[in-house]
Ligand SMILES: Nc1ncnc2c1ncn2[C@@H]1O[C@H](COP(=O)(O)OP(=O)(O)OP(=O)(O)O)[C@@H](O)[C@H]1O
């Protein structure tokens with residue numbers, strides 16, 4: 001096991017800045033997710049870690065060892081590709097033992113190891129089949145087995161679950177996490193699915209356009225997004241955003257827009273000095289808004305019209321029109337309100353996020 | 366039946382033209398092979414006499430041996446071997462360098478065969494002025510050698526090979542390029558040497574193209590003789606007389622049209638047999654088996 005350190009890594013394809021000056025560290029045995037939308041440079045980062053791509057500039061360390069010029073095969077990594085890349089002309093057995101054969105091992109030396117790993121992954125009965133003769137989920141396990149058979153010190157996975165159906169994905173999510181937990185192998189896991197990142201990873205690096213927008217553990221990423229990109233990318237349904245202005249009224253600080261007025265909690269006030277101007281974007285998660293049918297006294301309520309309801313089984317998403325903007329509110333409570341009726345929203349002042357409108361950076365940076 | 370008749374009319378032109386230009390010559394040759402037609406152009410049928418003559422023809426054993434050597438070595442060393450090496454090499458280096466190399470190898474194909482043939486004659490000219498002899502003198506200080514006399518088959522194989530290699534090269538190149546990159550990345554990560562990766566991953570994945578080139582080039586080598594005709598005309602002393610050229614000589618030099626036709630028919634038979642052999646050898650059926658699951662990337 002070994003740690004990874006990336007320093008000012010850049011990877012350009014001619015003019016395309018696929019990876020644009022990123023730095024991060026993955027600790028020994030840590031599960032790190034690289035999360036971001038399509039085309040943001042996740043795969044490029046992973047392939048550069050693997051040594052398939054040469055960095056345009058920057059340094060990659062495995063432990064204290066600079067690996068920039070080390071060949072992929074000497075980096076001791078196991079990799080799972082998005083396409084699985086199982087060799088179609090080889091049996092499952094040959095696929096899994098490929099890395100050992102490539103190193104010149106003989107069958108009698110590695111047979112036990114193959115048996116061992118296929119037992120662990122529950123694919124022992126598939127050894128004679130070709131990849132085209134097994135299901136997607138099984139292919140996925142074979143790919144995992146092939147990556148792990150040589151007991152690598154680093155485990156790289158590129159969207160390994162994106163070809164699976166929703167149910168299988170949820171199952172494999174837990175299995176991969178368990179596997180990583182058992183092996184305690186330093187892992188970099190690429191995904192565009194925020195749920196995967198939040199549920200599986202010890203830490204998450206959120207990517208956008210070849211840059212890292214924020215690195216932190218899932219709790220941090222979710223509760224303290226550093227910028228609007230992270231705030232809107234993480235969370236489902238996404239965070240609500242409202243343009244507002246910071247104003248002081250009778251000694252109380254508010255974020256005020258045309259139709260709503262949100263009180264700024266005392267815990268946030270010290271951060272307001274980070275603002276260059278009073279123009280802000282206020283973010284509030286759907287679960288941090290409470291919805292009432294009647295105007296209750298002694299509460300700071302914002303009036304709106306119920307636009308549409310999206311039932312989710314356990315929860316319901318209420319879409320509320322407040323002036324021009326549409327707020328999403330998620331709650332377990334089943335309110336008996338009809339579409340078009342008047343409702344009242346209460347914002348949890350402690351959970352409000354405030355971003356500079358110019359720089360889109362959180363005041364709690 | 367009602368529905369079929371318009372289809373029939375639509376197909377008619379191509380059926381007719383295919384029949385006239387492809388099937389008819391074969392049938393005519395077949396019929397001709399049962400005649401003793403000579404310069405008098407008379408259709409005097411002689412039954413299978415031509416085929417019986419063939420068994421007794423003292424030239425046949427030489428021609429068969431020459432044909433085998435010529436086809437086997439050109440195919441193995443150049444049309445497959447060199448083509449494969451070039452394809453692997455030009456897809457490993459940068460795109461631009463690779464493209465440049467491939468273009469160079471395409472040049473002989475763009476040159477008229479007569480010009481190209483003459484170039485080889487000049488290259489192996491027995492005097493001091495032949496390219497190879499100049500090189501020999503400069504490099505080793507050796508006297509000129511009459512290559513066309515001493516190693517005619519070698520020259521024929523090389524001359525044909527240099528043209529022939531580009532066909533396989535182009536096919537193999539595009540086949541290698543269309544292998545999804547993930548397979549090659551996976552092989553690199555998993556520690557395969559270049560040779561191991563070629564053997565275990567690349568070659569199996571371009572098996573179909575290898576079969577195609579092997580089969581196609583075997584057939585075209587069996588039937589082509591223009592470079593041999595231009596460079597040695599089968600000589601010296603029949604050392605490079607291959608089956609196709611012998612057919613040509615029989616028909617158009619000795620005016621034994623019937624016998625030449627019979628020789629052609631045998632060549633067609635050999636072609637069919639070798640094609641079937643390749644299909645079996647490469648287990649063609651297995652290759653075209655539909656995969657049950659497609660994983661897209
Ligand atoms: N080999 C390449 N040559 C040229 N451009 C490339 C190459 N590989 C990637 N790119 C470009 O670099 C950018 C990042 O690509 P990358 O594959 O890393 O994205 P990604 O985050 O993995 O996206 P996805 O989620 O769709 O897989 C894209 O704009 C892509 O077009």
Ligand SMILES: [Mg+2]
Nearest residue numbers: 042043044158
């Ligand atoms: Mg990708």
